[in-house]
């Protein structure tokens with residue numbers, strides 16, 4: 001599917017065909033596309049939890065105000081990030097670059113993130129947002145539907161997926177085939193209201 005068609009056709013789909021699956025090759029193609037999304041300093045701190053266990057899915061649904069797409073969709077992916085990835089063996093983020101580049105990047109990275117908890121968290125959310133859009137557009141391009149979701153109790157979900165210390169959850173995304181198309185777009189604001197030239 002052409003990119004602009006995928007952008008127009010991607011919608012937050014709430015009702016899925018419970019018997020439709022996502023082939024392993026499509027799932028892998030989507031997730032490998034996700035990994036090409038950009039991250040600051042290329043730290044790739046996103047971590048993805050693919051929830052295949054039906055019992056856990058049901059518990060996540062309970063933690064997500066019983067939203068039906070959580071169990072109806074073929075796949076459920078929790079987008080998380082390791083806020084401390086910037087200090088975990090960081091040279092591998094530039095493994096293909098010359099040594100002098102690595103020597104320059106390492107201290108830059110450390111001084112950028114050290115002691116800045118809010119920035120570490122913001123960065124995680126930014127990166128997961130990038131990953132989410134790649135996931136949803138790649139899925140659409142292959143004929144699947146998705147729904148990004150924040151309607152859940154984060155602490156309950158963290159327990160259910162055994163979220164490690166220092167990690168945060170950004171959102172969950174359902175992936176599958178629509179049973180019922182999304183409603184008409186709720187109301188798009190005009191570009192003139194949203195695009196400012198040079199300054200507010």
Ligand SMILES: Cc1cc2nc3c(=O)[nH]c(=O)nc-3n(C[C@H](O)[C@H](O)[C@H](O)COP(=O)(O)O)c2cc1C
Nearest residue numbers: 010011012014067147148149150151152171182186
């Ligand atoms: C971060 C985020 C969280 C969302 N959380 C939920 C959710 O919990 N449940 C839901 O049904 N839709 C959720 N949505 C879907 C939005 O309602 C939807 O994207 C928006 O209304 C625009 O519709 P569209 O995506 O079909 O264009 C979420 C969307 C985003 C981006």
